[in-house]
Amino acid sequence: MYTYWKKKSHDEIKQRVFAALRENINYNNQNVLGIPASYLDNKVFNQDDSFLQNAPFITTLIKNPNHIGCHTLGNSEHYFKGTQEIEKELIEICAVDILNGEPNKQDGYVASGGTEANIQAIWIYRNYFENEFNAKREEIAILCSEDSHYSMDKASNLLGIDIYKVNVNQENRELSNEVVKSALDAAKKDGKKYFAVIVNMMTTMYGSIDNIDFYIEELEKSGCQFKIHIDGAYGGFYYPFTKNKGKLTFQNKHITSFTLDAHKMAQAPYGTGIFLIRKGYIEHANTKASYVEGEDFTLIGSRSGANAIAVWMILCMNGPFGWQEKVFILQRRSEWLSVQLRDLGIAFYNHAMSNIITLKSEHVSPKIASNFGLVPDNHEKPNWYKIVLMDHVTIEKLMPLLDALKS
Numbered sequence: 001m002y003t004y005w006k007k008k009s010h011d012e013i014k015q016r017v018f019a020a021l022r023e024n025i026n027y028n029n030q031n032v033l034g035i036p037a038s039y040l041d042n043k044v045f046n047q048d049d050s051f052l053q054n055a056p057f058i059t060t061l062i063k064n065p066n067h068i069g070c071h072t073l074g075n076s077e078h079y080f081k082g083t084q085e086i087e088k089e090l091i092e093i094c095a096v097d098i099l100n101g102e103p104n105k106q107d108g109y110v111a112s113g114g115t116e117a118n119i120q121a122i123w124i125y126r127n128y129f130e131n132e133f134n135a136k137r138e139e140i141a142i143l144c145s146e147d148s149h150y151s152m153d154k155a156s157n158l159l160g161i162d163i164y165k166v167n168v169n170q171e172n173r174e175l176s177n178e179v180v181k182s183a184l185d186a187a188k189k190d191g192k193k194y195f196a197v198i199v200n201m202m203t204t205m206y207g208s209i210d211n212i213d214f215y216i217e218e219l220e221k222s223g224c225q226f227k228i229h230i231d232g233a234y235g236g237f238y239y240p241f242t243k244n245k246g247k248l249t250f251q252n253k254h255i256t257s258f259t260l261d262a263h264k265m266a267q268a269p270y271g272t273g274i275f276l277i278r279k280g281y282i283e284h285a286n287t288k289a290s291y292v293e294g295e296d297f298t299l300i301g302s303r304s305g306a307n308a309i310a311v312w313m314i315l316c317m318n319g320p321f322g323w324q325e326k327v328f329i330l331q332r333r334s335e336w337l338s339v340q341l342r343d344l345g346i347a348f349y350n351h352a353m354s355n356i357i358t359l360k361s362e363h364v365s366p367k368i369a370s371n372f373g374l375v376p377d378n379h380e381k382p383n384w385y386k387i388v389l390m391d392h393v394t395i396e397k398l399m400p401l402l403d404a405l406k407s
Contacts, residue, residue, distance in 0.1 A: 005097040007319025017056035023082025065305030072107040075294035087308035101250035108276040110308040114233025115151040117259035117275035121229040122155040125196040127284040144198035173208035195226040202235025207356030236260030241327040242353040262311040272307040355389040
């Protein structure tokens with residue numbers, strides 16, 4: 001059932017990581033003089049073997065491997081080949097075992113987060129349209145919903161292309177053919193012919209999931225060229241384990257790339273996003289770094305190999321079935337909270353396959369919001385406050401909130 005994703009014991013994980021580090025450069029006993037890097041400063045960071053022998057992630061941080069480049073393409077900096085192999089395995093776990101891609105048919109890398117991964121996708125598509133269709137910059141646009149992450153606006157600004165946002169229903173956060181067509185017509189009227197389309201797999205604020213069919217239907221009728229990127233920064237490690245039967249996976253021929261954020265639901269250290277794309281596209285982001293072995297196709301350039309090791313360790317320690325149980329528990333907890341809120345007559349939004357519940361602001365006083373760390377959709381004039389059912393958000397912690405809402 002799972003090609004690359006296998007549950008491993010702590011000893012198995014430790015052995016694999018330490019074996020990979022032995023394949024990397026050792027700054028202490030190898031005569032390598034041209035690399036502008038070293039292990040972490042030993043005057044500050046404890047490098048005592050007795051401390052590190054049972055800590056593969058901390059050891060990787062201290063050994064400081066640079067995972068510059070995209071290792072799924074072929075050659076990379078051979079000084080760090082051991083830990084690069086673990087990152088390649090992580091990319092296959094995410095692309096094949098989570099998102100139903102075919103083995104060795106996707107490229108990808110561990111980015112600094114969802115923002116970078118989203119910008120990476122749009123950057124590639126802008127260049128793809130320019131290189132393959134001789135598109136003019138002013139003919140290319142981003143198309144996404146108004147609930148999409150603000151990284152789309154960053155991409156628009158950085159890449160010099162316009163952005164068009166599709167209105168959503170303010171109560172159920174859903175799209176329709178009509179609103180997609182309206183945004184598309186406005187873009188076409190402005191001379192846009194090529195679209196980088198962003199489809200949300202659980203939005204950051206609401207946990208809502210876009211119906212990809214509306215985009216596909218209207219774009220195909222328009223005759224415009226388009227590429228679809230799935231922003232699964234929040235939902236990538238959650239939604240595929242609920243009810244994702246193929247529409248938001250690599251089985252869908254219309255989807256070219258994905259963002260996942262391991263520092264959200266996967267509980268990895270911050271600065272750990274994942275970018276995945278079908279083979280044949282990431283080459284459009286090659287900026288010809290000739291002194292980098294294998295060159296560089298990423299937005300970030302140099303990056304810590306420890307982040308990739310962290311995500312690989314988390315997934316392997318849980319295993320695929322442990323991960324399914326984790327999501328199952330959070331789903332049940334979300335359903336429980338929905339029932340309690342409904343009984344109290346509190347208006348809220350919750351997608352059936354999401355662990356985010358968003359309350360109408362009329363039910364939430366500023367004091368309750370502050371006391372329970374509820375996050376508003378707008379800090380100036382909030383309309384909604386969200387609760388995210390993470391591992392630490394237990395029913396015991398939810399009960400005092402319900403009592404406060406009741407009173």
